[in-house]
Amino acid sequence: xxxxxxxxxxxxxxxxxxxxxxxxxxxxxxxxxxxxxxxxxxxxxxxxxxxxxxxxxxxxxxxxxxxxxxxxxxxxxxxxxxxxxxxxxxxxxxxxxxxxxxxxxxxxxxxxxxxxxxxxxxxxxxxxxxxxxxxxxxxxxxxxxxx
Numbered sequence: 218x219x220x221x222x223x224x225x226x227x228x229x230x231x232x233x234x235x236x237x238x239x240x241x242x243x244x245x246x247x248x249x250x251x252x253x254x255x256x257x258x259x260x261x262x263x264x265x266x267x268x269x270x271x272x273x274x275x276x277x278x279x280x281x282x283x284x285x286x287x288x289x290x291x292x293x294x295x296x297x298x299x300x301x302x303x304x305x306x307x308x309x310x311x312x313x314x315x316x317x318x319x320x321x322x323x324x325x326x327x328x329x330x331x332x333x334x335x336x337x338x339x340x341x342x343x344x345x346x347x348x349x350x351x352x353x354x355x356x357x358x359x360x361x362x363x364x
Contacts, residue, residue: 253283257290259340261355279340279357281306281333291353292344294329305334314346333357 259277264270279290286298288308296310309330331342331353340355 255281255283256360257281257338257340257357258360259355259357261340261353263354264352266350266352274353274355277355278360279355288331288333291329291331291342292327294327296329296331304336305332307332 257279259279260275261273261277262271263274264272277290279288281288281298283298287295288298288306288310289295292312294310294312296308298306298308300307307330309328311326311328314325314327325347328345329342331340333340338357340353340357342353342355344351344353
């Protein structure tokens, strides 16, 4: 049995390294430190609660900023990372919902919460207002730098 336990620890170590590599952005040429800000490109579906129709999403940008502990890219909210481990992370945030056309007072609150699977890149998120709830199911990959 000890032989199998060692193999399990090695597999876990490899998965942990892969997860860390997924979340760590490469440093900019000439930079001496890693920025740890990762931009993701996501494809998937978006669906409103009570609706059978799904809207296809392509190249949706999501940014994970580890130094600041934030996730952004959903309805203008910068969400706080509330949990992070080898398997994934959770995030949550709130913001004011302004009247369409801008310039007016806020007309309520919008809440965002979700999870990112660090190994597969799957992202599930939900936005909620008094009037609507929207679900996002995305598959994301890191954006490769051009130079």
